Amino acid sequence: MPRTALRICPLCEATCGLTLTIEGTTVTGARGDRDDVFSRGFICPKGAAFGALDTDPDRLRTPLVRRDGRLCEATWEEAFEAIAAAIPALVQEHGPQSVGVVLGNPNVHTMAGPLSPPLLLKALGTRNLFTASTLDQMPKHVSSGLLFGDPFAIPVPDLDRTDFLLLLGANPVESNGSLCTAPDFPGRLKALRARGGTLVVVDPRRTRTAKLADRHLAPRPGSDALLLAALAHTLLAEELAAPGALEELTEGLGELAEALGSFTPEAVAPACDLTAAEIRGLARDLAAAPTAAVYGRIGSCTVEYGTLASWLVDVLNILTGNLDRPGGALFPLPAAGPRPRTAGPGKGFTLGRWTSRVSGHPEAKAELPIAALAEEIETPGEGRIRALVAIAANPVLSAPDGRRLDAALAGLDFMVSIDPYLNETSRHAHVVLPPPPPSQSAHHDFAFNGFAIRNQVRYTRAAVPLEAGRLDECEIHARLVLAVSGMHGSAAPDAVDDMVIQSTLAKEAADPHSPLHGQDPARLAGLLTGESGPERRLDLMLRLGPYGDRFGAGSASASEAGAGAGAGLSLERLLAHPHGIDLGPLRPRLRGVLRTRSGRIELVPDPIAAELPRLRAALADRPAALVLVGRRHLRSNNSWLHNIPALTGGSNRCTLQVHPLDAGRLGLTEGGLARITADGGSLEVPVEVTDSVRTGVVSLPHGWGHDRDGARLSVASAAPGANVNQLLDGSRLDPLSGTAVLNGFPVELTPLP
Ligand SMILES: Nc1nc2c(c(=O)[nH]1)N[C@H]1C(S)=C(S)[C@@H](COP(=O)(O)OP(=O)(O)OC[C@H]3O[C@@H](n4cnc5c(=O)[nH]c(N)nc54)[C@H](O)[C@@H]3O)O[C@H]1N2
Ligand SMILES: Nc1nc2c(c(=O)[nH]1)N[C@H]1C(S)=C(S)[C@@H](COP(=O)(O)OP(=O)(O)OC[C@H]3O[C@@H](n4cnc5c(=O)[nH]c(N)nc54)[C@H](O)[C@@H]3O)O[C@H]1N2
Ligand code: SF4
Ligand SMILES: [Mo]
Secondary structure, three states: OEEEEEEEEEOOOOOOOEEEEEEEEEEEEEEEOOOOOOOOOOOHHHOOOHHHOOOOOOOOOOEEEEOOOOOEEEOHHHHHHHHHHHHHHHHHHHHHHHHHEEEEEEHHHHOOOHHHHHHHHHHHHOOEEEEEEHOOOOHHHHHHHHHOOOOOOOOEEOOOOOOEEEEEEHHHHHOOOOOOEEEEEEEEEEEHOOOOOOEEOOOOOOHHHOOOEEEEEEOOOOHHHHHHHHHHHHHHHOOOOOOOHHHHHHEHHHHHHHHHHOOOOHHHHHHHHHHHHHHHHHHHHHHHHHOOOEEEEEEHHOOOHHHHHHHHHHHHHHOOOEOOOOEEEEEEOOOOOOOOOOOOOOOOOOOOOOOOOOOOEOOOOOOOOOOHHHHHHOOOOOOOOOOEEEEEOOHHHOOOHHHHHHHHHHHEEEEEEEEOOOOOOHHHOOOOEEEHHHHHEEEEOHHHHHOOEEEOOOOOOOOOOOOOOOOOOOHHHHHHHHHOOOOOOOOOOOOHHHHHHHHHHHHHHHHOOOOOOOOOOHHHHHHOOOOHHHHHHHHHHHHOOOOOHHHHOOOOOHHHHHHHOOOOOOOOHHHOOOEEEEEEEEEOOOOOOOOOOOOEEEEOHHHHHHHHHHHHHHHHOOOOOEEEOOOOOOOOOOOOOHHHHHHHHOOOOOOOOOOOOHHHHHOOOOEEEEEEEEEOOOEEEEEEOOOOOOEEEEEEEEOOOOOOOOOOOOOHHHHOOHHHHHOOOOOOEEEOOOOEEOOOOEOOEEEEO
16 A cells, blocks of 8 residues: 655755655655645655656665775675775875865755764865855855855845845746745745736846746846946935845945946946846836845856855845845744844954965865866875765766866775765765665755745655665764764764764853753753654754754743744654644844844945956956856756656757857757857757847756766766866856856857758
């Protein structure tokens, strides 16, 4: 008899609740959980393919260890022994910087990802950390760090209540949203319009999201910062700025007008390829809306002026008085996150506390640009990366210049991958540690609840028991930490979780501002429930968090927590609510967020002021004739879903989209081949002629290029596509954040016979 079980979907940031159908130990179906407090039954084609993904025969079932150059199936013991034999000795001989760590996107979709890597980094003592953030949202972390003092203080648009949404460089109808966790994003956009609100989309492509909009502007790629600066300029020049209550909490309002002085609509219009009247009109509409939110994503982050654009998004939210108010952009308060701090000066946010060895790139949020990984492996000298730990990361396809990185990885002394697949990156590993399929893993969204448009909390235990011979991903991480620390075999993996629990409770007990001040940490630890180390840690975080029961010591008040049902939260309580607990809409809480040195919003921070001349210079740049942008397909997920037959084919293809006028001018035809060339190399790609891209812009999706030997991706390799990131050489970066410029770089096209 089939049974059902709940599982939060790990395939995008929307975090929908799924109801899985399970026969024996096999997932045979998935539908939306209608009782899920957040997603209310919504599902997309990826979630619906959960079963096919879970049972993909190419998923690795055992660890692999390299013997005589070949990856062979091995036991877990052999795998961790190999790591224990290699890494501590390397660190001993060459120092901690000789080990690099790469964290990829799926880390934020597992429980292990947020819980373990900080411990791994501490155990290794390395500063060589590279993550998908420098291919993605690092500009937003930097701008939030500078504005609010906390790189994770990212305001999210209040989708369900706003009257006006200005959305730049995002296509949530296909991506399902990012840094704005909202199951059924498309439905929420339609609801916004249905209640009389306005949706404006800024995107060089007429996306499915743009088609839903009241107004679609298609500027030249890379020009968002200029457009946003001109919007802010107009608000100030026309005295439309009305920060309201934010004024007393904001420093630098006076300096802003001068900083943005040159960015008049007339000055930016040619660079954006918009008219000054369009820009002025948009600024006036934004100011006139009763509530409004400005929101920018990938297309405004992974560009030349990504940090400036991310900063200006919030400058507009502040100038219009929409930051931290219902209907505007608000800060979520996640259940497993820290309690709000008391208002007042904080430590602030500093960039460039150290720099990368070879090119001297400044760190941002303790990370170095992933575009600089290859040179850190290749370049001889002290501190060269000789070993790498890659967790849920496929930088050979996701980061610039995969060929160079491929060669660099092949030259490493030692590499570990935690990955379910033998793919373009993990094929270089000496040890591959495969996590179990998602049905066999528990899930709580540590990361995305911090960016959710509604406060809520959900937890699903493994839907299917762990298969014999499998290890839970949290246990894999814990054993890895022990192995690199020279403790392999001498401590149990749970000891790692216990250590975290002990130290967290000891800190609380010693903190005079904590409700647990003066309590006995050992006694509190004994009160934790949960069947595993990670569950006890989740219990701890929930109980200490903003809605927690605080072990009975002055539990969060209903008003503090915002919602009655959530107050007094613990794992036990959450388990009694399998469809989750709704904690209410987002509420203003800026004072509890600010951690700048001044204790106020720092509107024109020095690093931003120092970047503005570069943007000013861009006003005079002659734009390239043809630039490339990316795109995402509803049934895709970066580099790793091309192996699932149900999610491939149809319109989900690696084609180069070209506007008919450009195609005509260049002699390109529908279905024909073109050679596309840029800094990093050239590719041969099939042409798709479509007016959904504007003139002067072509679009190629990322995550393709599954044509390398040694990978085990039987479906993906049959239709490999081309790796767009081969067009990049890694030198184009947003300088403040170290983020690779993946959108809006110049390319050349020639037809091929
Ligand atoms: N040109 C261009 N390049 C881009 C982008 C773009 O828009 N344009 N987007 C960028 C963005 S936003 C991102 S986030 C990156 C993403 O790029 P990456 O960080 O490389 O992430 P993915 O390709 O999503 O997946 C990486 C690996 O995670 C593995 N994986 C899947 N599930 C699990 C799991 O449960 N546990 C573990 N341990 N591993 C798992 C997959 O098998 C895969 O090998 O790509 C970036 N690259
Ligand atoms: N189906 C699917 N969903 C996904 C993913 C996936 O691969 N497939 N990946 C997930 C990940 S890791 C992330 S980070 C999110 C990303 O989610 P989104 O931020 O929504 O990312 P995209 O869908 O790539 O949309 C970016 C848009 O920016 C436009 N653009 C390019 N350059 C510019 C520019 O200079 N200015 C402006 N205004 N627009 C520009 C592009 O045409 C594109 O439509 O999606 C997540 N969800
Ligand atoms: S929208 Fe995202 S979370 Fe929801 S079912 Fe689809 S892939 Fe899963
Ligand atoms: Mo991403």
